[in-house]
Amino acid sequence: DAKTTQPNSMESNEEEPVHLPCNHSTISGTDYIHWYRQLPSQGPEYVIHGLTSNVNNRMASLAIAEDRKSSTLILHRATLRDAAVYYCILRGRYGGSQGNLIFGKGTKLSVKP
């Protein structure tokens, strides 16, 4: 299974941008890069996903390296409500677990006022 590597924790100041990195050196050509986050005492929620091009939505931006071996989730202005565990996941089309969604340990983001 393709795996991802993320820092265990990161800190940010409120209203500053946050860049959350993810390494996925074994990514295959058809794997999509997904990001989810889990707020305290809640289930995970979808943030964003992409394949090759950078992506933007109302929650965040996703910057994907040209070789696709790494990506960065960008929160443009962190708020206290963004404090959560952020998970970077590869979701593929082929293989025995087609479409599977497997979480790693994620990055715990703390936001300071």
Place this chain on the structure above:
Amino acid sequence: DAGVIQSPRHEVTEMGQEVTLRCKPISGHNSLFWYRQTMMRGLELLIYFNNNVPIDDSGMPEDRFSAKMPNASFSTLKIQPSEPRDSAVYFCASSPSTMWQERTEAFFGQGTRLTVV
């Protein structure tokens, strides 16, 4: 839509008892996932259904755990007999089932907090 609905939200049971957790996926979603989350092991995928068929159950811990999806609108996760080490938060998630599964997003329920004493 009310989202993914799990019941009960909290369950306390005695060791050895049977526990059944329930999940109602979002209408029209044909992929369903069961996860277990603990501090030690994080978020573990237990089983993944597509069109009511189990696709990957390699995460089911042992024979005490079983999951069913009798129709597209309902799934159960059963533990029999339960043990204290099964104490965890169990999440259910659903996503649309299309040819392009890898492009879809999954929606999670609020979870069931299980305590086995």
